[in-house]
Amino acid sequence: MPTRILPAVGDADAVRSITTLLSQLPDAEPVTPVVDSTQLVDTLARLAAESVDELPEVVVVHERIGPVPALELIREVALRFPAVGVILVTSDASPGLFQAAMDYGARGLVALPLSYEELASRVQAVAQWSVGVRRHLGAAAGLDVFTGVGGTVVTVSGAKGGVGATLTAIQLALAAQASGRSAALVDMDLQTGDVASYLDVQFRRSVVDLAAITDISPRVLADAVYRHDTGVALLLAPGEGERGEEVTDRAARQIVSALRSRYEVVVVDCGAQLSGAGAAAVEMADLALLVTTPDVLAVRGAKRTVRMWDRLQIRKAEETTVVVNRFSRGSEIQPPLIQRITGTAVAATAIPANFKELQGAVDAGRIHELDNKGTVKQALWGLAGELGLVKTPEGAVQRGGRLRGDRGAVSFRRRRELGP
Numbered sequence: 001m002p003t004r005i006l007p008a009v010g011d012a013d014a015v016r017s018i019t020t021l022l023s024q025l026p027d028a029e030p031v032t033p034v035v036d037s038t039q040l041v042d043t044l045a046r047l048a049a050e051s052v053d054e055l056p057e058v059v060v061v062h063e064r065i066g067p068v069p070a071l072e073l074i075r076e077v078a079l080r081f082p083a084v085g086v087i088l089v090t091s092d093a094s095p096g097l098f099q100a101a102m103d104y105g106a107r108g109l110v111a112l113p114l115s116y117e118e119l120a121s122r123v124q125a126v127a128q129w130s131v132g133v134r135r136h137l138g139a140a141a142g143l144d145v146f147t148g149v150g151g152t153v154v155t156v157s158g159a160k161g162g163v164g165a166t167l168t169a170i171q172l173a174l175a176a177q178a179s180g181r182s183a184a185l186v187d188m189d190l191q192t193g194d195v196a197s198y199l200d201v202q203f204r205r206s207v208v209d210l211a212a213i214t215d216i217s218p219r220v221l222a223d224a225v226y227r228h229d230t231g232v233a234l235l236l237a238p239g240e241g242e243r244g245e246e247v248t249d250r251a252a253r254q255i256v257s258a259l260r261s262r263y264e265v266v267v268v269d270c271g272a273q274l275s276g277a278g279a280a281a282v283e284m285a286d287l288a289l290l291v292t293t294p295d296v297l298a299v300r301g302a303k304r305t306v307r308m309w310d311r312l313q314i315r316k317a318e319e320t321t322v323v324v325n326r327f328s329r330g331s332e333i334q335p336p337l338i339q340r341i342t343g344t345a346v347a348a349t350a351i352p353a354n355f356k357e358l359q360g361a362v363d364a365g366r367i368h369e370l371d372n373k374g375t376v377k378q379a380l381w382g383l384a385g386e387l388g389l390v391k392t393p394e395g396a397v398q399r400g401g402r403l404r405g406d407r408g409a410v411s412f413r414r415r416r417e418l419g420p
Helices: 012-024 036-051 070-078 095-104 118-141 165-178 218-224 241-245 249-260 276-282 296-309 336-344 356-363 375-386 412-418
Strands: 003-008 027-028 058-062 085-090 108-111 152-158 183-187 231-237 263-273 287-292 320-324
Touching: 003 012, 003 036, 003 118, 012 027, 012 058, 012 118, 036 058, 036 070, 058 070, 058 118, 058 165, 058 375, 070 085, 070 095, 070 249, 085 095, 085 118, 095 108, 108 118, 152 249, 152 276, 165 183, 165 263, 165 375, 183 249, 249 263, 249 276, 263 276, 287 296, 296 320, 296 336, 320 336, 356 375
Parallel strands: 003 027, 003 058, 058 085, 085 108, 152 263, 152 287, 183 231, 183 263, 287 320
Antiparallel strands: none
């Protein structure tokens, strides 16, 4: 049986060199190369959704792949697709890098410039390992074995403090869980996170407890999360805000990848202040939401955030969705204007302004007990439906609470305040 090999190489010259050598290997079947980390993960997820047997036996990752660094990418592939063997191609063949690559989940390392004999030997060994793993997974089909189809990661960020990002994140996770999907909620607002307060949760463990762990096993993950009465798995911010610095961008990637491999929906509350951990989560997310209110200061904040994400190559504006909170038809600033200002998509579902409906539940720390008939809860759960986070009965139509907002003119003064 031929060995399917997927090269992940960003450099055009390196692509030609690697694919030429791979095509000369005995019983090798190189597939179309991917050019960046996002395309690699998306390709593997699509194949895994069909069957584990559709996955390539070997993935060859070049050291200059991006935007996610090669070692971080290897870690994500190893966590999400454990039946795939990864080989790192690098100009640095030092013992230190070799050990780091093994720690991150690589099955082999090949030095540049490429040698046919070394590449053939590594590919053959890794392919045999991959076949053995798949045989084991097949024999254990009746057990609770993760087969590599990752869950959906949604990040929720605030244009500025107090716009309702945490409330939005909590209700999205609750809606997903209530519909029958396994959901996890991560408080990545590491210094000022309030998820625990909103849900009146007393906890000992937090996201910091996973920061120093290089291999987050299912058992380690289960020990760190708090199972809420609603069924949602909570991974909370530390009680001591200064400890948030322990969660690096690398740790955040490992934590989010581990959660993605165990839950169908992972909602990450990133707060309004950008940290390295929050930036890593936004970069990895399948859906990145930015919550704003329809006022000058918040929309300016949304615009700044979108531009900063673009400058730092975290996320492009067109890959971000703005959620308008505290919306009313009488607002001078309407969603179409927010869309033009930020250059993002804007969710069709807007969250109405009705703090009186929320105040009692917020003060009591029982935000999960909002009235099902309340306009705010209905809108937030409608947003979850619009984003595809909830299961719906076969044949049912999701109603996203689409806006019919006033598209009338906004005063010249407001346009000047908001900027072009």
